[in-house]
Amino acid sequence: MIAVHFGAGNIGRGFIGKILAESDYEMTFVDVNAEIIDGINEHKMYQVFYAEEDRRSFTVSNIRGLHSQHQEEEVVQAIAQADLLTTAVGAHILPHIAPLIAKGLKKRLVENNHPLNVIACENAIGGTDQLKQAVLKHLDPVEVNDLNRLIGFPNAAVDRIVPNQNQENILDVLVEPFFEWVVDKRAVKGTIPPVEDIHFVEDLDAFIERKLFTVNTGHALAAYSGYQAGKPTVQESLLDPVIKEKVLQGLKETGQLLCEKHGFDPIQHQGYIEKILERFTNPYLTDEVTRVARQPIKKLGLNERLISPVKQLMTRKIVPYGLLTGIVAALQYDFSEDAEAVELQKKIKQHGVKVALSEVSGLAEDDEIIDQVFALYSETV
Ligand SMILES: NC(=O)C1=CN([C@@H]2O[C@H](COP(=O)(O)OP(=O)(O)OC[C@H]3O[C@@H](n4cnc5c(N)ncnc54)[C@H](O)[C@@H]3O)[C@@H](O)[C@H]2O)C=CC1
Numbered sequence: 145m146i147a148v149h150f151g152a153g154n155i156g157r158g159f160i161g162k163i164l165a166e167s168d169y170e171m172t173f174v175d176v177n178a179e180i181i182d183g184i185n186e187h188k189m190y191q192v193f194y195a196e197e198d199r200r201s202f203t204v205s206n207i208r209g210l211h212s213q214h215q216e217e218e219v220v221q222a223i224a225q226a227d228l229l230t231t232a233v234g235a236h237i238l239p240h241i242a243p244l245i246a247k248g249l250k251k252r253l254v255e256n257n258h259p260l261n262v263i264a265c266e267n268a269i270g271g272t273d274q275l276k277q278a279v280l281k282h283l284d285p286v287e288v289n290d291l292n293r294l295i296g297f298p299n300a301a302v303d304r305i306v307p308n309q310n311q312e313n314i315l316d317v318l319v320e321p322f323f324e325w326v327v328d329k330r331a332v333k334g335t336i337p338p339v340e341d342i343h344f345v346e347d348l349d350a351f352i353e354r355k356l357f358t359v360n361t362g363h364a365l366a367a368y369s370g371y372q373a374g375k376p377t378v379q380e381s382l383l384d385p386v387i388k389e390k391v392l393q394g395l396k397e398t399g400q401l402l403c404e405k406h407g408f409d410p411i412q413h414q415g416y417i418e419k420i421l422e423r424f425t426n427p428y429l430t431d432e433v434t435r436v437a438r439q440p441i442k443k444l445g446l447n448e449r450l451i452s453p454v455k456q457l458m459t460r461k462i463v464p465y466g467l468l469t470g471i472v473a474a475l476q477y478d479f480s481e482d483a484e485a486v487e488l489q490k491k492i493k494q495h496g497v498k499v500a501l502s503e504v505s506g507l508a509e510d511d512e513i514i515d516q517v518f519a520l521y522s523e524t525v
């Protein structure tokens with residue numbers, strides 16, 4: 145079995161690549177990073193280490209690398225023959241890889257009648273749908289018809305904390321032991337050759353919101369508050385009782401939404417929150433606040449981890465002050481090495497908080513959320 149995977153970064157190598165290789169897939173990694181691709185082709189293997197006392201290690205082999213810009217023809221050929229296509233590049237990159245994926249799928253639709261599934265493993269609601277929409281722009285009506293018949297685009301939720309790496313060998317990856325890969329069973333075309341650790345579900349929406357509004361919301365709150373308090377890592381941020389309380393408050397609010405909306409049991413959900421806080425404070429990981437806080441413009445999007453739960457709670461007439469305070473902290477994230485943080489600060493300086501938040505979140509300027517955030521923001525300056 146052959147898997148083509150776009151994005152040989154932390155999640156690509158430390159999560160998706162490891163799982164697929166363990167299920168006997170031959171992995172073709174596609175990336176723009178020549179150093180990583182050359183390394184993969186030179187060594188043909190790498191190690192995944194678990195961040196735990198025993199530091200278990202796993203060898204990932206049967207891999208090759210293709211450069212997405214310099215080896216287009218090879219990538220197209222690989223897609224035409226693949227049994228599974230996955231991505232972990234960042235949701236904002238999906239439109240950039242869509243033209244090449246479309247080329248590969250066009251060739252495949254002519255040469256190969258076997259169904260194929262494409263799964264975007266990104267932190268986003270409907271990540272695979274976004275990729276499909278971007279791919280469709282490059283196909284003619286006949287190809288669209290064939291694609292809808294033969295190519296499945298199931299959405300997915302992926303959960304594993306993989307921090308910035310500092311390994312001696314650039315291919316090796318240190319990851320937390322926990323992982324969860326959940327895929328929408330309803331959108332699969334044909335069958336995906338067995339992958340032991342994929343969990344197929346009929347109700348992905350509930351899984352994805354539970355994950356995004358707990359793991360990612362909690363992480364974002366810890367990172368933005370931690371940055372404000374001058375903490376270098378998420379681990380150190382959560383040792384501060386004031387920051388921990390802010391995270392717990394936000395997760396209490398998203399927990400209320402998740403239990404009401406999806407029927408999760410409140411006691412079990414509390415257990416889920418506690419497990420996640422344990423994962424955030426894993427002493428064998430060093431997770432910089434600037435990684436988890438990265439791309440504040442993306443994180444302040446309408447369907448993202450902060451604005452979406454606030455919007456849904458406000459519709460239910462609940463004002464979630466913990467989350468609103470988190471949005472203020474995100475708006476104040478001014479790390480000079482993060483291009484989106486710089487752009488956001490520029491917008492705020494030029495147009496003020498209300499316009500800036502409206503622009504990045506897609507909320508109307510007179511939305512109640514913007515008024516609430518503005519009031520809290522004004523108290524801090
Ligand atoms: N790191 C984590 O703990 C988690 C990350 N995610 C999601 O996984 C995705 C990837 O995140 P990471 O692996 O952390 O990022 P990363 O930055 O380590 O990896 C992304 C990879 O994509 C490559 N890439 C960028 N543009 C490309 C292009 N045009 N063509 C091919 N490759 C390209 C980069 O060179 C890089 O190797 C994101 O959507 C993130 O939200 C999800 C769960 C956890």
Ligand SMILES: O=P(O)(O)OC[C@H]1O[C@](O)(CO)[C@@H](O)[C@@H]1O
Pocket residue numbers: 234267302303304305306359360363364435436438439
């Ligand atoms: O910032 P992104 O693109 O969501 O990816 C990094 C994410 O990985 C996580 O550490 C674990 O899923 C998130 O909490 C964090 O936000």
